[in-house]
Amino acid sequence: MQEVVLGLLGLGNIGGGVWDLIRTFGDEVETRTGMRLRVKKALVLDKRFHGGHEVPEEVLTTDGAEILEDPEIQIVCEFLGGEQPAASMMLRALENGKCVVTANKMALSLHLDELRAMAQKTGAGLYFEASVGGAIPVLTSIQSPLIANHIEQMMGIVNGTTNYILTRMAAEGAEYETVLKDAQRLGLAEPDPTADVEGMDAAYKLSIMGSLAFHSRIHMEDIYREGITKVTAEDIAFGREMGYVLKLLAIGKDNGESIEARVHPAFLPAEHPLARVDGSLNAIYLYGHSFKDMMLEGRGAGDAPTASAIVGDIILAARNRTHPVAYFRPDPLPVADDWQSKYFIRMKAKDAPGVLAEVTGLLAGEGISVSAMMQKGAAPGGKATLIVITHSAPEKAVRRVVEALNPEICQVENVIRVEG
Amino acid sequence: MQEVVLGLLGLGNIGGGVWDLIRTFGDEVETRTGMRLRVKKALVLDKRFHGGHEVPEEVLTTDGAEILEDPEIQIVCEFLGGEQPAASMMLRALENGKCVVTANKMALSLHLDELRAMAQKTGAGLYFEASVGGAIPVLTSIQSPLIANHIEQMMGIVNGTTNYILTRMAAEGAEYETVLKDAQRLGLAEPDPTADVEGMDAAYKLSIMGSLAFHSRIHMEDIYREGITKVTAEDIAFGREMGYVLKLLAIGKDNGESIEARVHPAFLPAEHPLARVDGSLNAIYLYGHSFKDMMLEGRGAGDAPTASAIVGDIILAARNRTHPVAYFRPDPLPVADDWQSKYFIRMKAKDAPGVLAEVTGLLAGEGISVSAMMQKGAAPGGKATLIVITHSAPEKAVRRVVEALNPEICQVENVIRVEG
Numbered sequence: 001m002q003e004v005v006l007g008l009l010g011l012g013n014i015g016g017g018v019w020d021l022i023r024t025f026g027d028e029v030e031t032r033t034g035m036r037l038r039v040k041k042a043l044v045l046d047k048r049f050h051g052g053h054e055v056p057e058e059v060l061t062t063d064g065a066e067i068l069e070d071p072e073i074q075i076v077c078e079f080l081g082g083e084q085p086a087a088s089m090m091l092r093a094l095e096n097g098k099c100v101v102t103a104n105k106m107a108l109s110l111h112l113d114e115l116r117a118m119a120q121k122t123g124a125g126l127y128f129e130a131s132v133g134g135a136i137p138v139l140t141s142i143q144s145p146l147i148a149n150h151i152e153q154m155m156g157i158v159n160g161t162t163n164y165i166l167t168r169m170a171a172e173g174a175e176y177e178t179v180l181k182d183a184q185r186l187g188l189a190e191p192d193p194t195a196d197v198e199g200m201d202a203a204y205k206l207s208i209m210g211s212l213a214f215h216s217r218i219h220m221e222d223i224y225r226e227g228i229t230k231v232t233a234e235d236i237a238f239g240r241e242m243g244y245v246l247k248l249l250a251i252g253k254d255n256g257e258s259i260e261a262r263v264h265p266a267f268l269p270a271e272h273p274l275a276r277v278d279g280s281l282n283a284i285y286l287y288g289h290s291f292k293d294m295m296l297e298g299r300g301a302g303d304a305p306t307a308s309a310i311v312g313d314i315i316l317a318a319r320n321r322t323h324p325v326a327y328f329r330p331d332p333l334p335v336a337d338d339w340q341s342k343y344f345i346r347m348k349a350k351d352a353p354g355v356l357a358e359v360t361g362l363l364a365g366e367g368i369s370v371s372a373m374m375q376k377g378a379a380p381g382g383k384a385t386l387i388v389i390t391h392s393a394p395e396k397a398v399r400r401v402v403e404a405l406n407p408e409i410c411q412v413e414n415v416i417r418v419e420g
Numbered sequence: 421m422q423e424v425v426l427g428l429l430g431l432g433n434i435g436g437g438v439w440d441l442i443r444t445f446g447d448e449v450e451t452r453t454g455m456r457l458r459v460k461k462a463l464v465l466d467k468r469f470h471g472g473h474e475v476p477e478e479v480l481t482t483d484g485a486e487i488l489e490d491p492e493i494q495i496v497c498e499f500l501g502g503e504q505p506a507a508s509m510m511l512r513a514l515e516n517g518k519c520v521v522t523a524n525k526m527a528l529s530l531h532l533d534e535l536r537a538m539a540q541k542t543g544a545g546l547y548f549e550a551s552v553g554g555a556i557p558v559l560t561s562i563q564s565p566l567i568a569n570h571i572e573q574m575m576g577i578v579n580g581t582t583n584y585i586l587t588r589m590a591a592e593g594a595e596y597e598t599v600l601k602d603a604q605r606l607g608l609a610e611p612d613p614t615a616d617v618e619g620m621d622a623a624y625k626l627s628i629m630g631s632l633a634f635h636s637r638i639h640m641e642d643i644y645r646e647g648i649t650k651v652t653a654e655d656i657a658f659g660r661e662m663g664y665v666l667k668l669l670a671i672g673k674d675n676g677e678s679i680e681a682r683v684h685p686a687f688l689p690a691e692h693p694l695a696r697v698d699g700s701l702n703a704i705y706l707y708g709h710s711f712k713d714m715m716l717e718g719r720g721a722g723d724a725p726t727a728s729a730i731v732g733d734i735i736l737a738a739r740n741r742t743h744p745v746a747y748f749r750p751d752p753l754p755v756a757d758d759w760q761s762k763y764f765i766r767m768k769a770k771d772a773p774g775v776l777a778e779v780t781g782l783l784a785g786e787g788i789s790v791s792a793m794m795q796k797g798a799a800p801g802g803k804a805t806l807i808v809i810t811h812s813a814p815e816k817a818v819r820r821v822v823e824a825l826n827p828e829i830c831q832v833e834n835v836i837r838v839e840g
Contacts, residue, residue: 025568025569029568135710136714137557137565140564141561144560144735144736145555145557145560145729145732146555146728147449147735148441148445148731148735149445149728273696276691276693288555289445289724290441290445290555290725290727291555291719291724291728292555292719294716294717294718297693297716299712304710304711304712305710307568308565308566308569308710309711312564312565312567312568315564316564319744321741327451
């Protein structure tokens with residue numbers, strides 16, 4: 001039996017979930033692995049309030065140094081969330097030779113370089129499977145069983161809140177604001193939902209999993225990001241009529257010379273494996289030159305699924321005599337600011353001669369060909385809805401077309417990329 | 421740079437795929453991992469015939485001892501397939517302290533106990549991610565990131581040939597024999613398809629992944645097994661009318677006291693994530709007490725996907741200083757010979773008074789309640805098709821009902837379990 005001494009930074013939902021999993025399943029983990037997990041200290045802000053988990057008084061501390069500076073503690077598990085003080089405390093733990101296990105995508109995404117450098121310097125391990133896709137073993141898979149691949153593409157549904165909102169909008173024909181309010185009432189969206197609905201959370205995760213998959217550091221500021229706040233029930237309904245399902249995707253592509261990294265709503269063909277990943281589920285679709293296509297699907301959040309990934313990392317950290325460090329190219333690939341996609345363009349057009357000619361003429365002028373077109377609801381002299389779906393075309397060319405259209409006669413209401 | 425010296429037993433499709441992946445991607449693997457993979461020897465039956473892979477003459481050998489007894493070779497990769505001599509050669513490699521990497525589900529399933537015991541004795545590693553689900557990292561996931569779970573359930577589509585046949589039967593309304601012949605013509609089914617269509621291949625894989633997931637050895641002879649040869653286009657069509665899709669499933673369940681291990685055709689609700697896994701794709705659905713539901717989907721066969729998993733294992737074997745050995749309970753859980761399922765029962769019934777009463781009476785007598793019933797195509801005095809779908813009921817009770825039915829008035833044509 002090998003005792004593994006842990007310090008927990010934070011005892012909220014995730015920290016409490018880890019405490020509970022170790023308390024209820026620790027004996028079984030010991031039987032299976034020969035490792036006895038012992039939480040020596042858990043950092044809280046106030047010893048009187050710690051979420052009702054049955055934690056003995058002597059385990060609680062309000063002083064981080066009691067964890068970070070205790071030579072007996074081998075692994076520090078960080079559950080504070082947010083950028084600081086989480087990042088600094090993880091850095092200090094690594095500096096002191098302790099392994100760090102975390103689910104904190106924000107702190108990781110923003111400080112991965114310095115955390116990695118410190119881990120390499122002291123030989124301590126940095127483990128973060130839980131930071132992307134909750135319980136889904138996507139980072140482990142990319143780094144180990146799938147290592148012998150040029151991963152060309154990843155598309156992830158990695159934010160449960162937005163997937164829940166889009167799923168309900170599609171099912172009920174409801175508008176974004178209505179569903180958001182309901183999700184907030186149910187505790188499925190934060191009171192300030194910005195990080196989720198503006199795609200920041202998904203971008204943090206793309207930054208982490210893309211850096212690992214492409215072996216090239218992708219920083220937050222390199223990621224093109226667009227949230228779901230402009231999506232309407234009408235977009236979803238028209239998309240469905242044309243065979244598409246709307247998802248917020250985190251997309252990474254590596255063509256060997258440059259990387260695409262973007263988070264935005266996208267239509268997927270209804271038969272795409274990601275299209276039926278509904279509600280708060282997460283899924284990551286990967287394409288590698290050797291394994292071909294793969295999809296990993298599961299619970300992307302929640303105390304228990306996250307705790308599952310955290311304890312998995314704890315065992316791995318305790319088992320490894322040397323800790324693997326992900327390889328990043330010394331010269332990162334450039335992140336492209338243009339890319340190819342198909343586009344769904346929804347317009348309100350004046351019902352007058354020449355409007356269609358203007359739209360199709362502008363598209364043709366940029367060399368963009370049209371794969372489908374639909375016009376609906378024109379009253380004589382009124383406005384009609386015009387939907388154009390393009391074949392694959394450069395993003396910048398599509399933007400030029402949108403800018404060139406005269407809003408007096410044809411108002412672009414939304415542009416949504418079509419992937420898959 | 422660390423040189424990793426390999427010996428390949430066999431250079432057929434999989435062996436050749438591994439050779440090609442190392443040849444074309446070995447430099448990149450070295451950049452990423454610091455490990456240089458070198459194939460020192462590859463065992464073939466005749467040096468003149470080795471599938472057209474560009475293998476230098478001096479690498480080829482027709483004598484297994486040149487690999488198994490060479491102290492310089494650290495990792496032996498077995499690609500012979502079949503039970504023997506594969507199992508004996510792997511045992512010898514482990515005895516000599518060499519790590520073994522294999523995709524051979526048959527040899528593993530039948531000899532896992534002795535191979536594991538030898539690996540434990542000499543400290544050599546036994547790696548077999550590729551043996552179940554091809555490139556899908558299901559075994560790695562079960563053993564590492566998902567270790568802190570009581571895995572209660574697994575349902576796998578783990579045989580591409582039968583999934584291809586069932587998918588085409590469903591799409592075309594075609595009969596089993598017709599599609600099988602076509603699959604054979606296309607090289608998607610073996611000339612002797614028994615191992616696939618009778619569920620043996622799926623059972624080998626269930627034996628391996630179930631043993632790892634439940635930490636309790638499941639032997640081939642413990643697995644209830646039923647192939648797809650009795651499935652008709654009519655079953656599939658009626659099932660679809662009632663909202664179901666037919667799949668050959670490898671099912672494992674662990675209720676803490678006993679294990680279910682069975683391979684058979686089963687109807688899944690059309691909205692189940694496994695239901696849309698079509699063609700030659702593989703997928704494994706898992707339920708763990710902590711991670712909740714998860715599905716891993718990808719290419720279950722093919723040279724390149726299998727090579728992806730093999731090279732992943734090679735890197736892992738080379739990186740690990742101690743090789744993890746899966747924990748199996750010293751007293752394996754008993755494998756149940758009865759279990760609960762729902763049942764689809766298709767009958768040809770005489771169109772006469774009292775037939776329905778007999779069927780429903782027998783079901784009621786066993787305490788089995790009916791969730792759906794459908795009668796079709798009765799000509800006066802002729803025979804009608806009668807479909808009954810039960811609520812959850814014990815397998816043995818359903819078998820008693822089927823045996824008790826008088827075939828003169830009601831002939832049972834097929835019984836198919838309904839899962840999910």
